[in-house]
Amino acid sequence: MSxxxxxxxxxxxxxxxxxxxxxxxxxxxxxxxxxxxxxxSTEEVNTTPTSFSPFGPSFSGTSTSLPTIGGTYDGAQxxxxxxxxxxxxxxxxxxxxxxxxxxxxxxxxxxxLDFQNVAADTPLTLSNGLTLSLSTxxxxxxxxxxxSVFATLGSSVDPDxxxxxxxxxxxxxxxxxxxxxxxxxxxxxTINVLDTDxxxxxxxxxxxxxxxxxxxxxxGTETVLLTxxxxxxxxxxxxxxxxxxxxxxxxxxxxxxILGKDPDxxxxxxxxxxxxxxxxxxxxxxxxxxxVDTSIDSLNDVIDRINxxxxxxxxxxxxxQDKLDIKSxxxxxxxxxxxxxxxxxxxxxITPGTFKPKAGVDPSKARTxxxxxxxxxxxxxxxxxxxxxxxxxxxxxSNEVVEDLRGQLRDSIxxxxxxxxxxxxxxxxxxxFGIAFSFSDTAQGIFxxxxxxxNRSVSEKFNQLTNFLFRDExxxxxxxxxxxxxxxxxxxxxxxxxTLGAASTGLVVDVMA
Numbered sequence: 001m002s003x004x005x006x007x008x009x010x011x012x013x014x015x016x017x018x019x020x021x022x023x024x025x026x027x028x029x030x031x032x033x034x035x036x037x038x039x040x041s042t043e044e045v046n047t048t049p050t051s052f053s054p055f056g057p058s059f060s061g062t063s064t065s066l067p068t069i070g071g072t073y074d075g076a077q078x079x080x081x082x083x084x085x086x087x088x089x090x091x092x093x094x095x096x097x098x099x100x101x102x103x104x105x106x107x108x109x110x111x112x113l114d115f116q117n118v119a120a121d122t123p124l125t126l127s128n129g130l131t132l133s134l135s136t137x138x139x140x141x142x143x144x145x146x147x148s149v150f151a152t153l154g155s156s157v158d159p160d161x162x163x164x165x166x167x168x169x170x171x172x173x174x175x176x177x178x179x180x181x182x183x184x185x186x187x188x189x190t191i192n193v194l195d196t197d198x199x200x201x202x203x204x205x206x207x208x209x210x211x212x213x214x215x216x217x218x219x220g221t222e223t224v225l226l227t228x229x230x231x232x233x234x235x236x237x238x239x240x241x242x243x244x245x246x247x248x249x250x251x252x253x254x255x256x257x258i259l260g261k262d263p264d265x266x267x268x269x270x271x272x273x274x275x276x277x278x279x280x281x282x283x284x285x286x287x288x289x290x291x292v293d294t295s296i297d298s299l300n301d302v303i304d305r306i307n308x309x310x311x312x313x314x315x316x317x318x319x320x321q322d323k324l325d326i327k328s329x330x331x332x333x334x335x336x337x338x339x340x341x342x343x344x345x346x347x348x349x350i351t352p353g354t355f356k357p358k359a360g361v362d363p364s365k366a367r368t369x370x371x372x373x374x375x376x377x378x379x380x381x382x383x384x385x386x387x388x389x390x391x392x393x394x395x396x397x398s399n400e401v402v403e404d405l406r407g408q409l410r411d412s413i414x415x416x417x418x419x420x421x422x423x424x425x426x427x428x429x430x431x432x433f434g435i436a437f438s439f440s441d442t443a444q445g446i447f448x449x450x451x452x453x454x455n456r457s458v459s460e461k462f463n464q465l466t467n468f469l470f471r472d473e474x475x476x477x478x479x480x481x482x483x484x485x486x487x488x489x490x491x492x493x494x495x496x497x498x499t500l501g502a503a504s505t506g507l508v509v510d511v512m513a
Contacts (some may be wrong), residue, residue: 015035019336019355022327025349029274030264030299034231037260039239041223041251045199046174048155050075052130058165059086064137067145070123070130072175075151080105082147084132089141091116091165098139102126109310124168128365156388159199159217173249182244186211186226187237193244199224202246213237224250232266233259266319268303269294275348279343285311285326286333292342299324302344324348332357351496376451379435383447383487405443412488413437416468416481433457433465435481 014449038439057067067084082389087099098115115126116144123131161171163179173179183192203224205214210429212235214227228235237257239247247253264272269292282291288311290301299317306315312329328335337345337352345352364501376398391404417437427440434454437446457465469482 006211007421016442020324020328020333021355023335023337023350023355025324027322028324029348030272030322031265031274032265032322033261034263035261036231037228037233037236038258039226039237039255040258041045041225043251044154045157045224046172046222048072050149050151050172051153051155051187051413052149054145054147054168055172057147059139059143059145061140061143061223063140063143064091065139066135066137066167068133068135069125069130069147073149073151073204074129075149076128077104077110077149078151079153080149080197082110082149083144084147086139086141087112089139091138099327100132100134100139109223110379127287146394155483156222157199159203159219159424160443162198163193164195177245177249179245182242182246183379184242184244184247185238185240186213188240193246199250223250224252226252228260231260232262234262235260252269263319265297265299265319271298275299277340277347278344281343283340283342284336284338285309285313285342286336288312288357290344292344300350326350328357365479372455375386379454380449382482383449386447386485390446408491409485409488410439412484416484431468431481433461433468435468 014155020264020470026155052069053071055069056237057069059065059067063086072428083103086099086105088097090098100113100115101109101470102111102113105109110128111126111128115124115134118124121245122134125131125135136385147161152409153170157173161169163171165171169184179193180346181193181195183190186206186209187190189209191202191209202218206213206215206226214229216225218225226237230239236259239252242248269275269278278292278294280287280295281291288309290305290311306313312333313335314329316325318325326335326337334357335355339345339352354452360369389409416429428436428438431434434450434452434457436448438448439446470482
């Protein structure tokens with residue numbers, strides 16, 4: 001028996017329709033990191049370099065008037081604690097004298113504020129820039145309160161205090177800026193503002209709206225950050241039509257967007273280092289010229305241009321593999337690639353040239369063998385030769401060796417059925433395609449071929465049939481019956497030759513009785 005007669009794989013494969021040529025680049029080295037567009041306050045919400053505390057102190061005794069400190073400290077007293085002392089008893093402002101004197105930490109008088117005939121809650125300004133206002137109520141002579149001032153510690157906004165908060169509930173927006181009831185737009189979506197809102201409650205409104213933006217307050221930088229929920233440069237953050245003063249108070253007016261990053265295949269070719277081998281110009285596929293402009297085109301733009309051209313190919317890019325594939329749309333057509341003036345194919349790690357269709361099967365197009373009678377005849381020949389291997393006796397080889405060789409062949413056949421049968425331990429293996437093997441009585445042969453069932457499989461289950469017969473040749477996967485037999489028979493031939501002490505001739509028939 002000749003192994004050449006058993007090498008039906010190549011004979012049968014020639015009867016399959018040719019497969020379209022597919023060229024794949026090696027890894028291009030693109031970066032697929034995606035980031036989101038952001039828009040951030042141009043500076044701290046309150047940039048005042050000095051500060052004071054508290055905003056709402058209380059007199060030390062029985063006074064019922066509530067003092068409020070405001071303004072901007074100019075740093076005249078450095079870091080210090082100021083004492084405010086009432087010089088008179090009065091019910092603001094109904095007395096002839098209503099004075100508050102202010103002393104620095106050394107007890108030096110720095111200001112006298114006269115509240116006579118001053119309406120309640122009207123601020124008076126100290127020489128150091130601070131202001132003091134008194135609510136309605138009584139002030140008792142000699143009662144005091146204290147305020148700490150800092151020339152070296154800047155002011156900080158409190159994002160959890162309401163915009164209309166007073167005294168110690170003041171959000172401490174920068175002097176001259178305020179937020180009141182109104183609205184503004186984020187990406188065309190109206191965000192309504194209430195006097196009682198805080199920075200954080202308003203940012204929550206933005207985040208939960210349909211604007212597609214996540215809004216947060218960064219306590220470290222004391223800024224508001226608006227981040228697009230959709231990654232990439234196409235999704236932006238656009239603010240408009242503020243009637244509340246919020247955008248100005250949080251320093252978002254005039255803020256410049258930092259556009260998100262797209263993956264390299266969507267970026268301009270001229271900005272992607274891994275595509276630096278591509279120049280503005282043209283290249284051709286199957287004689288069809290295709291242009292590329294690295295200053296305005298991305299790799300995806302060029303792929304779209306290829307697919308919409310008359311080149312008769314399909315270009316696809318796999319992000320997971322970082323590879324570009326060019327596939328001919330015709331199984332029988334050559335694939336001709338030329339760099340042209342752009343060097344495009346070399347730039348994406350594909351070698352240009354002329355490429356012939358591949359022998360094999362295109363699972364999406366193949367439906368039958370080109371010479372089905374030849375296929376059937378060859379399969380029957382394979383069966384007869386396999387039957388002989390299990391029926392005949394061999395001179396010069398011990399029965400133990402022969403049974404071992406037959407066992408190896410049986411295992412190889414069983415392995416080819418694994419993708420079809422859940423259990424390959426059975427003595428009879430049926431493929432469902434009219435091809436079966438039985439090892440229960442090898443003297444009667446092991447191969448069974450049902451021509452009618454095989455013909456029906458060719459017409460109704462062609463792809464499954466060819467997958468079963470030739471899987472590793474067509475798909476580079478193990479398990480095809482014919483390739484498994486060829487590989488095992490070559491191994492057995494070498495074993496027999498070694499046993500006989502002779503060089504392999506390619507013929508097993510030489511040692512058969």
